[in-house]
Amino acid sequence: MxxxxxxxxxxxxxxxxxxxxxxxxxxxxxxxxxxxxxxxxxxxxxxxxxSDKDALLMDLLTDSIERLQALLPPGVDATPAEEGAVIFEHMAQSHHIYSILLHGEGTQRILDEIRAVAVGEVIRHFQARPDSQVPLEVAATHLVDSLIALTRWWLLSGMPYSPQRMGQFYAVLVAEPVRSFLEPRPVALAAQPPAGR
Amino acid sequence: MxxxxxxxxxxxxxxxxxxxxxxxxxxxxxxxxxxxxxxxxxxxxxxxxxSDKDALLMDLLTDSIERLQALLPPGVDATPAEEGAVIFEHMAQSHHIYSILLHGEGTQRILDEIRAVAVGEVIRHFQARPDSQVPLEVAATHLVDSLIALTRWWLLSGMPYSPQRMGQFYAVLVAEPVRSFLEPRPVALAAQPPAGR
DNA sequence: TGAGTTATGATACACGGTGTATCATAACTT
DNA sequence: AAGTTATGATACACCGTGTATCATAACTCA
Structure with missing residues (x-):
């Protein structure tokens, strides 16, 4: 087609x-x-x-975001700082388009969609620790929102730190604190999924 | 006049x-x-x-924000959780107007102004610890952005937790982690400011 | 109270952007 | 080669913004 x-x-x-x-x-x-x-x-x-102006922008953004997702395979054992560095590296490469997304006036709706997808991914891969003071949804939202906010500030400021450095900031300010409330979900051990076709 | x-x-x-x-x-x-x-x-x-539509909205918002600032006297010794609870309490009282600010499409610019003022306040009252891994500006921006994001999520979700509970989330997810990089600036001891009229 | 000042309402206007409709033509498919 | 379909050009209705004008009403101050 x-x-x-x-x-x-x-x-x-x-x-x-x-x-x-x-x-x-x-x-x-x-x-x-x-x-x-x-x-x-x-x-x-x-x-x-x-259908409108946003649809075309979303089209461009979809490409970039798919490229980012490809950089983040689900079962990695990278440290938060390394994972963050990968993300900020990617943002730097496509900083033109992400700047519009993160600083634009009429891009709120698009950003909301992306945010929702990202939060869903976090919830899919993590669960609250037994003694967690914070519900899973809150921690996941905070994780995603803070990463977006950090990126937003960084791009707006003209990327004054290296992606690696930003990855560290993200790790110590966001990811590591959140990890005391969340843990990775146990992976399905066997290769055969239970049922449900 | x-x-x-x-x-x-x-x-x-x-x-x-x-x-x-x-x-x-x-x-x-x-x-x-x-x-x-x-x-x-x-x-x-x-x-x-x-001058335009935003100016009137900003007028309404200014009132609410001044009321919030009055709730947060600078030299308080409240815990982060208590301080957070005060903020979320205030947000709940004026949730109608803040929902528009935080979820609106055309309010990005207004929110940016408010964000900048808040970051300035944090920088005015805190300094980086000697051994901090994170620059003051980054930590301050993160603090403010995360609080805004938490509030945004909370209002959008229909305030599913009490302001006190939200204050705790804010404390453990944001304020306490940040406090390991920032410390309050030493207050000017004497009553007489040095000079400069 | 009365004279001067100023904010108002009503109205008209120019401008710019959106999204739809139409139709002859060119580009594609088979 | 015949049929299909996307295109460009154009016109159009609609809506919102911000400015201008002017008679009138509301206000101030003496």
Whole structure:
């Protein structure tokens, strides 16, 4: 599906137009007309592919985030600082697009989606320790929100510390304190999942 | 100044109109025309008092935040959990307005202002410990951002825990870990400030 | 009380962005 | 080659913003 070269071309032109315009002006100040003009694509054509301005941005962001997920295989035994460094490294590589996400005016909804997915992942992989003072949901939300906030501050400030250093800050300020309330869920030992097809 | 009853009346009508409309619909979906209609005030009159929609919201928020600041005298010796409970208590009282601030689409800029002031306050009252692994600015930003994020999550979730409980979460997840990197600045001992009038 | 000042309401306006509709044409598929 | 489908161009209705104007009402101060 969507193998029609005209469709792929239009979408690619629009994606690249947005990416290139974002290096010049703010996301909020861009109109859809601006994007279609740069993309050399008809104005009406835009709405044949994306419902609104956010949809195109989300399209770009999805790519970056999938790349980030690939960097974080679930069962790793990396230290929090190492894991954090990987994340901040990735953020630095795609800092243009993440800056828009984290500092933009109209990107709250998109960020909320991403946040929810990330919190879900944490909950899927961790559980509250028996004597934890903090519910799982609260700790997971805090973990994700703090990482986002740290990244946000870092990008906004022009990345004044190395990704490795940021990974350490994340580890000592966020991950290690949270680890005293959460522990990894025991992995399913056997290869065969119980049932449920 | 601004003692003219007509001015006070217009502003008060607008403030109350926004406050009452926010109980019914989202901030983003409100137009200035909606506000002036509810306020029984001419459309053009709005711009004689507020430059745009955010300015009126900021006006409302300023009141709430001043009330919060009054609750947090600088030199208190409360525990982090107690201090947190006071903050969450206040948030609960004015949860309507803070929900708009923390979850709204067009309130990023306002929230940034507030965040910056709060970080400045933390920096004014704390300093990095000699052996701290984390710079003062990073720790202060993390402290503020995490508190905002916790509050945001709490309000969005319908305040599922008591303010006291939230204060504890804040203490163990944020404040206490940060305190291992920051310490209160030594207070100026004498009553006479040095010079500089 | 009365004269001067000023905020107001009503209205009109220019501007800019969004999203839909239409239609001839070009690009694709089979 | 015939049929399908995406495209560009264009026009349009809609809505919100912020400014301008002006007669009128509300206020201040003497």
């Amino acid at each position: 969507s193998t029609d070269p005209r469709i792929r071309r239009s979408r690619e032109q629009l994606r690249q137009a947005l990416a290139s315009l974002l290096q010049e002006v703010s996301y909020e100040s861009l109109s859809i007309r601006d994007i279609t003009a740069r993309a050399q694509v008809g104005y009406a054509t835009y709405f044949r592919h994306y | 601004s003692t003219d009853p007509r001015i006070r009346r217009s502003r008060e009508q607008l403030r109350q109109a926004l406050a009452s409309l926010l109980q019914e619909v989202s901030y983003e979906s409100l137009s200035i025309r909606d506000i002036t209609a509810r306020a029984q005030v001419g459309y053009a009159t709005y711009f004689r008092h507020y």
